[in-house]
Amino acid sequence: MRATVIYGAGDVRVEAVPDPVIQRPTDALVRVVRACICGSDLWPYGSMPDSDTGERIGHEFLGVIEDVGSEVGGLARGDLVVAPFVWSDGTCDFCREGLQTSCRHGGLWASNGIDGGQGEAVRVPQAWGTLVKLPVAPDSALLPSLLTLSDVFPTGHHCAVKAGVNPRTTVTVIGDGAVGLCAVLAAKRLGAERIILMGRHADRTDLGVQFGATDVVAERGAEGIERVRELTGGDGTHAVLECVGYRAAVETALGVVRDGGVVSRVGAPQYQDLPLDFGTFMRNITLTGGVAPARAYIGELLPDVLDGRVEPGRVFDRAVGLDGVPDGYRAMADRKALKVLITP
Amino acid sequence: MRATVIYGAGDVRVEAVPDPVIQRPTDALVRVVRACICGSDLWPYGSMPDSDTGERIGHEFLGVIEDVGSEVGGLARGDLVVAPFVWSDGTCDFCREGLQTSCRHGGLWASNGIDGGQGEAVRVPQAWGTLVKLPVAPDSALLPSLLTLSDVFPTGHHCAVKAGVNPRTTVTVIGDGAVGLCAVLAAKRLGAERIILMGRHADRTDLGVQFGATDVVAERGAEGIERVRELTGGDGTHAVLECVGYRAAVETALGVVRDGGVVSRVGAPQYQDLPLDFGTFMRNITLTGGVAPARAYIGELLPDVLDGRVEPGRVFDRAVGLDGVPDGYRAMADRKALKVLITP
Numbered sequence: 001m002r003a004t005v006i007y008g009a010g011d012v013r014v015e016a017v018p019d020p021v022i023q024r025p026t027d028a029l030v031r032v033v034r035a036c037i038c039g040s041d042l043w044p045y046g047s048m049p050d051s052d053t054g055e056r057i058g059h060e061f062l063g064v065i066e067d068v069g070s071e072v073g074g075l076a077r078g079d080l081v082v083a084p085f086v087w088s089d090g091t092c093d094f095c096r097e098g099l100q101t102s103c104r105h106g107g108l109w110a111s112n113g114i115d116g117g118q119g120e121a122v123r124v125p126q127a128w129g130t131l132v133k134l135p136v137a138p139d140s141a142l143l144p145s146l147l148t149l150s151d152v153f154p155t156g157h158h159c160a161v162k163a164g165v166n167p168r169t170t171v172t173v174i175g176d177g178a179v180g181l182c183a184v185l186a187a188k189r190l191g192a193e194r195i196i197l198m199g200r201h202a203d204r205t206d207l208g209v210q211f212g213a214t215d216v217v218a219e220r221g222a223e224g225i226e227r228v229r230e231l232t233g234g235d236g237t238h239a240v241l242e243c244v245g246y247r248a249a250v251e252t253a254l255g256v257v258r259d260g261g262v263v264s265r266v267g268a269p270q271y272q273d274l275p276l277d278f279g280t281f282m283r284n285i286t287l288t289g290g291v292a293p294a295r296a297y298i299g300e301l302l303p304d305v306l307d308g309r310v311e312p313g314r315v316f317d318r319a320v321g322l323d324g325v326p327d328g329y330r331a332m333a334d335r336k337a338l339k340v341l342i343t344p
Numbered sequence: 345m346r347a348t349v350i351y352g353a354g355d356v357r358v359e360a361v362p363d364p365v366i367q368r369p370t371d372a373l374v375r376v377v378r379a380c381i382c383g384s385d386l387w388p389y390g391s392m393p394d395s396d397t398g399e400r401i402g403h404e405f406l407g408v409i410e411d412v413g414s415e416v417g418g419l420a421r422g423d424l425v426v427a428p429f430v431w432s433d434g435t436c437d438f439c440r441e442g443l444q445t446s447c448r449h450g451g452l453w454a455s456n457g458i459d460g461g462q463g464e465a466v467r468v469p470q471a472w473g474t475l476v477k478l479p480v481a482p483d484s485a486l487l488p489s490l491l492t493l494s495d496v497f498p499t500g501h502h503c504a505v506k507a508g509v510n511p512r513t514t515v516t517v518i519g520d521g522a523v524g525l526c527a528v529l530a531a532k533r534l535g536a537e538r539i540i541l542m543g544r545h546a547d548r549t550d551l552g553v554q555f556g557a558t559d560v561v562a563e564r565g566a567e568g569i570e571r572v573r574e575l576t577g578g579d580g581t582h583a584v585l586e587c588v589g590y591r592a593a594v595e596t597a598l599g600v601v602r603d604g605g606v607v608s609r610v611g612a613p614q615y616q617d618l619p620l621d622f623g624t625f626m627r628n629i630t631l632t633g634g635v636a637p638a639r640a641y642i643g644e645l646l647p648d649v650l651d652g653r654v655e656p657g658r659v660f661d662r663a664v665g666l667d668g669v670p671d672g673y674r675a676m677a678d679r680k681a682l683k684v685l686i687t688p
Contacts (some may be wrong), residue, residue: 002347017468094603094604097604099603099604099628099686101626101628102603102604102627102628118683125518162630202453259438259443259446260399260441260443260446265625267623268622268625269620269621269625271619271621272619272621273617273618273619273620274617274618275616275617276613276617276618276620276631277613277617278612279612279614280443280634281612281634282634283446283608283634283637284443284445284446284633284634284635285634286506286630286631286632286633286635287620287630287631287632288627288630288632289628289630290624290625290626290627290628290629291626291628292456335565
C-alpha cells in the first residue's frame with residue numbers, strides 16, 4: 001500500500017510500504033477513508049533531523065474495518081470506525097479512569113512498528129479498546145466532523161473540561177489553529193457565555209466567532225494581556241485554554257488568568273520550564289491539561305456531531321488525495337491552510 | 345507596646361513600637377494571647393538585606409478584642425478571636441468565592457503600616473471579614489491547636505483540598521515541617537488511607553505517623569522518588585502535597601505523582617521556573633495550590649479542633665515569651681525546634 005513517510009524537516013513523501021496484516025488476535029485492519037494533517041505534525045515537519053529510513057506519520061483517521069483478529073469483540077468487517085490519536089486496550093486501570101493516553105498496553109501511531117494514519121490502511125492494535133464505531137455510511141457528509149473526533153475536537157474539549165469550563169466561567173482561548181477553534185467550540189458547548197479568542201488570522205478568528213467566541217484579541221504578548229484585562233474589568237478570565245505550545249503562549253495565559261483560575265494546556269510543549277513563580281503562587285493559579293485522552297470523550301461528543309449541533313469539521317479548509325499530502329504539509333506550514341483533509 | 349522587628353538576616357529584635365489604635369471604623373484592636381513563628385518567617389530570617397529601620401514580622405495570632413471600630417459587626421470587646429494570615433474584607437467577590445487571599449481590599453500583616461502578629465497587640469483592618477470568634481476561654485488548653493487555624497493547619501488543608509484528596513486517593517506529602525505534618529493531618533481527615541510522608545527528621549516524621557502517615561520515606565531526590573514508586577507498584581500517588589518551596593521539592597513531586605495526578609504546592613516558591621515539560625504534559629499532570637485562603641477554611645476546621653478530633657497544635661514543640669522570640673527563630677532555623685509558640 002501507499003503511506004506518508006517523513007524523512008526530515010520539510011521532506012514528506014508518499015510511497016509504497018508493506019501492506020498491513022493482522023499480527024495479533026487483538027488487531028484490526030482498517031482501510032482509511034479519511035485522514036488529516038495535525039498541527040502537531042508540523043513540529044517534526046519543521047525540525048526533524050534527516051533520516052535515511054524515514055518515519056511513518058499521521059495519527060488521525062477513520063475508515064472501514066477489513067479484518068479483525070480473533071479476540072476483537074464488538075467490531076466486524078465493514079464497520080466504519082474512528083481511531084483516537086492514541087491506541088489503548090480499554091481494560092487497564094488508566095483506561096477505566098478515562099486516561100487512555102496512559103494505557104498500560106497502548107501507544108502512539110506511526111512509531112515502534114505501528115502504522116501511521118496518513119496512508120491507505122492501518123493495522124490497529126488493541127482494536128476493541130481503541131476504535132469507536134460510527135453509525136453512518138462511509139460517504140456521509142458528516143465525515144469531516146466525525147474525523148475531528150480522532151484528535152482535534154476532543155483535544156479542545158479536554159482543554160475546556162480540565163479548565164472546569166461551565167456556564168459561570170469566563171474563558172480565554174489562546175491560539176487560532178484548529179485546536180484553538182475546537183476549544184472555542186467545546187467551551188461554548190459546555191455553556192461558557194464569554195469566550196475571548198486570541199489570534200491574529202482574521203479568517204480563522206472569524207470561524208472562531210461562528211464557533212462561539214464573543215471577543216477576538218489580535219494583539220500578542222503584553223499588549224494582548226492588557227487587552228484581555230481591559231475586556232474583563234482588569235481581572236482576566238476564570239479559564240484560559242492554551243492551544244499553542246510555546247512558552248510565550250503560556251506566559252500570556254498566566255497573564256490573562258483571573259486569580260484562583262486555571263490555565264489548561266493542550267499545545268504540545270516546545271519548552272522545558274514554565275514561570276510558575278511566587279506571583280502565580282500568591283494568585284492560586286492552577287496549570288492543568290495535557291495530551292487529550294480522546295477515546296474517553298468520543299462517546300459524549302459523537303451524538304452532538306451526528307445531530308449537527310456542532311460542526312468541528314469546518315476547521316478543514318483544504319482537501320487532498322494521498323499524492324497531495326506533501327503539498328498539504330507545505331500549505332499548513334505556510335499558514336495557507338488551517339487543516340488539511342486527506343482522502344487516500 | 346513591644347513587638348518583633350526584623351533588621352536583616354539572622355537579626356530579629358523585640359522592641360518598643362507605637363501602641364496600635366483604631367484608625368478606621370472597620371478596625372479592631374486585638375491584645376495577642378498566642379502567636380507563633382512560621383516556616384515562611386525563616387525566608388527573610390535567612391536572606392533579608394540589612395535594614396536601618398527594620399520591618400515588623402509575624403502573621404499568626406489569636407487574642408482578645410480590646411476595641412472595635414464603629415462599623416465592625418458581630419465582634420465585641422472581650423471576644424477571643426483568631427486571625428488568618430491574610431486580612432480581608434469578607435464582602436468582595438473573591439472573599440465570597442473563598443479566595444480571601446485575593447481580597448480586593450485585603451492585605452498582608454507586618455507590611456504597609458499594618459502590625460505584625462509577633463507582638464503584644466495588633467490593629468486588625470477589615471476586622472469583620474478577617475477575625476473568627478473562638479468559643480473558648482483565653483486560657484483554654486486548646487489554644488495551640490486553635491492558633492494553627494491562623495495558617496499552618498488551613499495551609500495543609502488547602503494543599504489537600506486543591507489536590508482533590510478523598511478516601512480513594514493515594515497521597516505523598518513532601519516535607520516534614522509543620523505545614524507538611526498538617527498536610528498529613530488534613531489528608532487523613534479527608535479520608536486518605538495511604539499517606540506517604542517524605543522527610544528526614546525522625547522526630548518529625550514520628551509525629552507525622554501519629555497524624556496519619558502510613559509510610560515514611562527518608563531518602564531524597566532520585567532515590568526518594570524510586571522509593572515512593574516502589575511503595576506504589578511503580579505508579580506514584582494520585583496526589584502529591586508539596587510543603588517545602590524549593591524547586592527540588594517540586595521536581596520530586598513531579599517524580600512521584602501518578603499519571604493524571606495532581607501536585608499541590610503550598611511551600612512558598614523559592615524558584616522562578618518549574619519543569620512542566622513535554623513529559624508532564626504527556627502524563628496529564630496538574631500543578632495547583634498556592635497561598636492558602638485560611639479564612640475560607642476556619643469555619644470547617646474549627647469544630648474538629650474544638651472536639652479534639654484533630655490536634656494540629658502538637659506541631660508546637662517549644663514555647664517562649666516575647667523576649668524569647670529571637671531564640672525561637674534561631675532554634676527553628678537550626679532545626680532544633682519544629683514550630684515555636686509565643687505567649688507575649
